[in-house]
Amino acid sequence: xxxxxxxxxxxxxxxxxxxxxxxxxxxxxxxxxxxxxxxxxxxxxxxxxxxxxxxxxxxxxxxxxxxxxxxxxxxxxxxxxxxxxxxxxxxxxxxxxxxxxxxxxxxxxxxxxxxxxxxxxxxxxxxxxxxxxxxxxxxxxxxxxxxxxxxxxxxxxxxxxxxxxxxxxxxxxxxxxxxxxxxxxxxxxxxxxxxxxxxxxxxxxxxxxxxxxxxxxxxxxxxxxxxxxxxxxxxxxxxxxxxxxxxxxxxxxxxxxxxxxxxxxxxxxxxxxxxxxxxxxxxxxxxxxxxxxxxxxxxxxxxxxxxxxxxxxxxxxxxxxxxxxxxxxxxxxxxxxxxxxxxxxxxxxxxxxxxxxxxxxxxxxxxxxxxxxxxxxxxxxxxxxxxxxxxxxxxxxxxxxxxxxxxxxxxxxxxxxxxxxxxxxxxxxxxxxxxxxxxxxxxxxxxxxxxxxxxxxxxxxxxxxxxxxxxxxxxxxxxxxxxxxxxxxxxxxxxxxxxxxxxxxxxxxxxxxxxxxxxxxxxxxxxxxxxxxxxxxxxxxxxxxxxxxxxxxxxxxxxxxxxxxxxxxxxxxxxxxxxxxxxxxxxxxxxxxxxxxxxxxxxxxxxxxxxxxxxxxxxxxxxxxxxxxxxxxxxxxxxxxxxxxxxxxxxxxxxxxxxxxxxxxxxxxxxxxxxxxxxxxxxxxxxxxxxxxxxxxxxxxxxxxxxxxxxxxxxxxxxxxxxxxxxxxxxxxxxxxxxxxxxxxxxxxxxxxxxxxxxxxxxxxxxxxxxxxxxxxxxxxxxxxxxxxxxxxxxxxxxxxxxxxxxxxxxxxxxxxxxxxxxx
Numbered sequence: 001x002x003x004x005x006x007x008x009x010x011x012x013x014x015x016x017x018x019x020x021x022x023x024x025x026x027x028x029x030x031x032x033x034x035x036x037x038x039x040x041x042x043x044x045x046x047x048x049x050x051x052x053x054x055x056x057x058x059x060x061x062x063x064x065x066x067x068x069x070x071x072x073x074x075x076x077x078x079x080x081x082x083x084x085x086x087x088x089x090x091x092x093x094x095x096x097x098x099x100x101x102x103x104x105x106x107x108x109x110x111x112x113x114x115x116x117x118x119x120x121x122x123x124x125x126x127x128x129x130x131x132x133x134x135x136x137x138x139x140x141x142x143x144x145x146x147x148x149x150x151x152x153x154x155x156x157x158x159x160x161x162x163x164x165x166x167x168x169x170x171x172x173x174x175x176x177x178x179x180x181x182x183x184x185x186x187x188x189x190x191x192x193x194x195x196x197x198x199x200x201x202x203x204x205x206x207x208x209x210x211x212x213x214x215x216x217x218x219x220x221x222x223x224x225x226x227x228x229x230x231x232x233x234x235x236x237x238x239x240x241x242x243x244x245x246x247x248x249x250x251x252x253x254x255x256x257x258x259x260x261x262x263x264x265x266x267x268x269x270x271x272x273x274x275x276x277x278x279x280x281x282x283x284x285x286x287x288x289x290x291x292x293x294x295x296x297x298x299x300x301x302x303x304x305x306x307x308x309x310x311x312x313x314x315x316x317x318x319x320x321x322x323x324x325x326x327x328x329x330x331x332x333x334x335x336x337x338x339x340x341x342x343x344x345x346x347x348x349x350x351x352x353x354x355x356x357x358x359x360x361x362x363x364x365x366x367x368x369x370x371x372x373x374x375x376x377x378x379x380x381x382x383x384x385x386x387x388x389x390x391x392x393x394x395x396x397x398x399x400x401x402x403x404x405x406x407x408x409x410x411x412x413x414x415x416x417x418x419x420x421x422x423x424x425x426x427x428x429x430x431x432x433x434x435x436x437x438x439x440x441x442x443x444x445x446x447x448x449x450x451x452x453x454x455x456x457x458x459x460x461x462x463x464x465x466x467x468x469x470x471x472x473x474x475x476x477x478x479x480x481x482x483x484x485x486x487x488x489x490x491x492x493x494x495x496x497x498x499x500x501x502x503x504x505x506x507x508x509x510x511x512x513x514x515x516x517x518x519x520x521x522x523x524x525x526x527x528x529x530x531x532x533x534x535x536x537x538x539x540x541x542x543x544x545x546x547x548x549x550x551x552x553x554x555x556x557x558x559x560x561x562x563x564x565x566x567x568x569x570x571x572x573x574x575x576x577x578x579x580x581x582x583x584x585x586x587x588x589x590x591x592x593x594x595x596x597x598x599x600x601x602x603x604x605x606x607x608x609x610x611x612x613x614x615x616x617x618x619x620x621x622x623x624x625x626x627x628x629x630x631x632x633x634x635x636x637x638x639x640x641x642x643x644x645x646x647x648x649x650x651x652x653x654x655x656x657x658x659x660x661x662x663x664x665x666x667x668x669x670x671x672x673x674x675x676x677x678x679x680x681x682x683x684x685x686x687x688x689x690x691x692x693x694x695x696x697x698x699x700x701x702x703x704x705x706x707x708x709x710x711x712x713x714x715x716x717x718x719x720x721x722x723x724x725x726x727x728x729x730x731x732x733x734x735x736x737x738x739x740x741x742x743x744x745x746x747x748x749x750x751x752x753x754x755x756x757x758x759x760x761x762x763x764x765x766x767x768x769x770x771x772x773x774x775x776x777x778x779x780x781x782x783x784x785x786x787x788x789x790x791x792x793x794x795x796x797x798x799x800x801x802x803x804x805x806x807x808x809x810x811x812x813x814x815x816x817x818x819x820x821x822x823x824x
Contacts, residue, residue, distance in 0.1 A: 088646045092639060093665055099632055100669055106625050113618050116781060120611055124604070127774060131600055134767075138593050145586050152579065176555075190541040200530055207527055214520060221513065367467065374475075578749070589760060596767060603774060610778060 088643070089661070092643065095635070095639065096665060097669065097672075099635060102628065103632065104673070106621075106628060110618075110621060110625055113614065113621065117611070117614055117618060120607065120614070120781065123774065123777065124607060124611065127600070127604060127607075130770070131597070131604070134593065134597065134600075138590070138597070141586060141590060141593075145583065145590070148579065148583060148586075152576075152583075179551075186544055190537075190544065193537060193541075200534060203527075207523060214516060221509065578753075582753070585757070585760075592764060596764075596771075599771060603771060603778075607774070607778060610782065614781075
């Protein structure tokens with residue numbers, strides 16, 4: 001034992017304790033500098049060989065035979081000096097053959113591992129690039145989603161900003177509805193005033209009938225006065241003066257009527273001006289309503305207000321129908337008013353005609369009185385002559401009797417004419433009463449009266465002719481009547497006293513009748529004013545009806561605008577719903593992409609662990625290969641020396657024979673290699689496809705064996721080179737290329753959304769297939785590495801457990817080497 005500084009006692013205290021425990025000792029990895037490295041698995045244990053040889057089984061047998069010959073594995077009872085004597089040629093051939101086989105095996109294994117590592121590195125780089133691309137697409141989708149969220153927030157803020165405006169518009173709509181309610185109340189008030197107007201019209205008609213009745217009574221009284229013509233002799237002048245005064249009063253009344261007509265025309269002008277002003281006010285109100293409607297037309301999405309406005313419109317329509325009915329009644333009332341005015345005018349005209357007729361009758365009475373006076377004078381002369389001629393008294397008495405008869409006849413004719421006048425007046429009264437009910441009949445009666453005027457004139461002409469005849473007869477009877485003058489004077493004195501009293505009473509009655517006529521005229525004027533007021537009210541009601549009609553039309557236009565706005569907001573809400581669905585789909589896609597990123601991260605972690613294991617194994621194998629090459633060089637040198645030595649010992653040296661021997665060995669080695677390659681190729685063809693199809697169920701997505709097609713590799717070099725070929729790559733699941741046509745009647749946007757969903761699903765499926773391919777290649781690499789280290793169970797574990805088991809199967813040899821060599 002050599003002494004060194006490390007063996008000094010002062011260093012023993014600081015030496016760390018062994019974590020493994022007692023009995024631990026370091027074993028050299030090589031016997032000397034040029035010796036072969038012996039792994040721990042070959043050094044301490046013998047592995048059982050399978051019945052069916054697999055890839056690399058020839059090297060395992062060589063290692064096992066070599067391990068049996070090592071000094072660590074020789075039992076103590078074995079005779080170390082006992083050696084099997086072989087011929088030099090056999091020993092040399094076996095040695096060279098084993099070395100060549102080991103070298104070829106190591107070279108092929110190293111090349112396979114190198115290709116496998118390069119392929120895994122390439123796949124890792126491709127997966128990293130794919131991950132970067134997916135990360136970039138995820139970033140783009142996140143940016144797009146942020147932009148969409150910002151747009152939605154901006155739209156939400158815009159809608160929130162529009163809320164106060166909508167509330168103000170709602171207030172305006174409520175104000176408009178209140179105005180409509182006010183119009184409704186006004187229409188109801190007008191509707192309530194219509195019965196009062198009708199009652200006033202009926203009252204005016206009744207007053208007109210009463211006035212006509214009073215007029216008829218006055219005519220009857222006048223006719224009674226006319227019947228008293230013989231009694232009105234002395235008071236005729238007073239009657240004429242009263243007639244003249246009545247004529248003057250009638251003229252004054254006519255002047256008053258003309259002034260009233262002028263006032264009526266002025267009132268009509270004022271009414272027209274008021275109508276124009278009301279029209280201007282209505283135009284202003286219409287402009288205000290149009291402005292209110294313009295503000296109210298901006299109200300979107302308020303269905304409740306729309307329903308309220310529609311109800312108000314229905315009420316307004318009912319009111320408009322009622323107002324239209326009132327408007328339909330207005331022309332009838334106007335016609336009735338005009339008819340009543342025409343009836344009043346006709347009654348006034350009839351009154352004037354009757355006054356004229358009465359004046360004519362009074363003139364006739366005056367003429368008759370003059371005739372009576374003449375007759376009285378003649379009677380006085382006749383009385384004087386009677387005194388002179390008593391003989392002729394009987395004849396004159398008979399003539400007087402005849403004259404009295406004639407006077408009686410004249411009086412009877414006057415009474416008949418008065419009766420005719422009474423009949424005419426009765427007809428006029430009936431026509432006046434019927435004119436209040438049926439104005440057309442009044443006009444017809446007036447036309448009949450006008451047609452009777454020529455008849456009356458003819459009758460007056462006949463009466464004048466009879467009067468002339470009577471005058472002639474009176475002139476003839478003057479002589480006879482002179483005798484009776486005294487008697488008549490006495491009678492006249494008595495009659496005058498009676499007539500004066502009667503005339504006074506009649507004058508008072510006529511004055512009372514005139515006052516009554518004036519009162520009736522004033523009542524008629526008041527009725528006329530009341531009717532004018534009613535006409536103004538009806539005109540105002542017509543204006544209000546027109547206003548309500550215009551407001552109804554504007555409200556209907558407003559309702560149409562509101563419906564259009566409602567449709568627009570509904571389309572916007574549908575677009576928001578579609579955007580929300582799109583956002584949900586994007587969120588789902590983001591979740592799927594995140595899950596895919598996690599899966600890829602786990603897959604990359606698994607690949608990285610496998611790659612690190614393969615790298616460490618590759619480093620160990622490279623160091624072992626280098627040491628084996630050095631050992632081979634030393635063995636070749638030793639072999640050359642031993643061959644020379646054996647040749648010298650055998651007594652001859654033949655270089656040509658040596659060359660031929662080497663050529664034969666090379667040919668044999670070549671034949672053996674070709675046979676070995678054919679056998680390996682056959683084994684791979686028989687067992688490769690079934691093994692890979694069985695492992696297809698371990699994929700993450702559970703693809704079936706019918707979706708994978710893995711033919712045997714065409715390269716006959718090594719089984720490990722089958723990894724780099726594309727024949728081990730499973731086929732991608734076929735994506736259906738047929739595009740579903742959109743439903744008939746569906747919009748183009750839904751079709752575009754459907755296409756986007758199909759593209760997204762196809763991309764997700766492609767990525768899933770790529771991950772499955774990566775996992776499958778990973779499984780193939782690990783299984784090809786561990787096919788000689790362990791046996792697969794019949795069950796189908798999950799992929800993570802399978803990967804861990806495969807690593808645990810692959811890794812023990814490397815861990816044993818590390819423990820034996822002391823490498824960390």
